[in-house]
Amino acid sequence: MPPALGGSGFRILTSLLLLAAPATLDAAKTPAPPACGKPQRLSRVVGGEDSADAEWPWVVSIQRNGTHHCAGSLLTSRWAVTAAHCFKGNLHKPSQFSVLxxxxxxxxPGQRSQTVGVAWVQPHPVYSWRGVSRADIALVRLEHSVQFSERILPVCLPDSSVHLPRSTDCWIAGWGSVRDGVPLPQPQTLQKLKVPIIDSELCSRLYWQGAGQGVITEDMLCAGYMEGERDACLGDSGGPLMCQVGGTWLLAGIISWGEGCAERNRPGVYISLAAHRSWVQRIVQGVQLRGHSQGSGPTARPGRVPGTARQRRR
Structure with a gap:
């Protein structure tokens, strides 16, 4: 119990305040995190193209036993976000995983890259490990804070003002297969692909046959091309669906699943960050939100990396 405020108690309290003063000053000097969603440009997705160095500085490689396993996105200096299914059967084995x-x-990867161990993984509590499921999202706690640079920066989450109408142009990025069964060749350059948002009702109808009614849930987004040929694929799971609003890149979705890789009438399916924003905010301190309410400009407008009933994970 604290001492009574009087006599010796007051002197003790005064001493404690003096001891705390240097720590307070140190905290005041702690630099603010860099602005999210703003690459500081240095100057395979199926059907994609090479990205530029440092073009997507929040995209990370989640590795299992030293080999690329899934992609993810950096939210803060201690947290990344990816797909929950990336840890199926290994959720309680974080020592097997690291983040590049x-x-x-x-x-x-170069000398400016950083590899950090995984402290623990927090999948969404309603995610089901059996087959395709809603809430295919997991937060990855890093063993220690990373040092930000032009190659390592956080991405923003969309705030409540952001809505993505059909035909909005967004981008995906990853190191997954360039075709079904064909891995990305050395030196495994990060691939990028512009994809348009597809109306959810249309996407539900497209997946009605084969995948079944109701497989496209309310927290899923669809994006890609009806003719196929360009899409996300195996190894792209957990990577970002990124949309630019007012000059800032927002993490709109997480690559989750699809039927085959770049098949006709089978667009990519993503987990919406807007649908799980409050859950992320409860766990991750310091995650940054952006949107129209911050004067970022007009609504995002028209524009997957490939992945199977066969509903194959990406």
Whole structure:
């Protein structure tokens, strides 16, 4: 119990305040985190193209036993977000996993890249490990804070003002297969692909046959091309669906699943960050939100990395 405020108690309290003063000053000098969603440009997705170095500085490689396993996105210096299914059967084995940040080419990550161990993984509580499921999202706690640089920066989450109408142009990025069964060749340069948002009702109808009624849930987004040929694929799971609003990149979705890789009438399916924003905010301190309410400009407008009833994870 604290001493009574009087006599010696007051002197004790005064001493404690003096001891706390240096710590308070140190905290005041702690630099603010960099602005999210703002690459500081240095100057395979199926059907994609090479990205530029440091073009997507929040995209990370989640590795299992030293090999690329899934992609993810950096939210803060201690947290990344990815797909929950990436940890199926290994949720309680974080020592098997590490996160590679700041790598443009997996085969040549460079001296500015950082590899950090995984402390623990927090999947969404309603995610089901059986087959395709809603809430296919997991937060990855890093063993220690990473050092930000032009190659390692956080991405923003969309605030409540952001809505993505059909035909909005967004982008995906990842190091997954370039075709079904064909891995990304060395030096494994990060791939990018522009994809348009597809109306959810249309997406539900497209997946009605084969996947079944109701497989597209309210927290899923669909994006891609009706003709196929360009899409996300195996190894892209957990990577970002990114949309630019007012010059800032927002993490709109997480690559979750699809039927085959780049097949006709089978667009990519993503987990919406807007649907799980409050859950992320409850766990991750310091995650940054952006949107129209911050004067960022007009609504995002028209524009997957490939992945199977066969509903194959990406």
């Amino acid at each position: 940040l700041g790598a443009w080419q997996l085969g040549n």
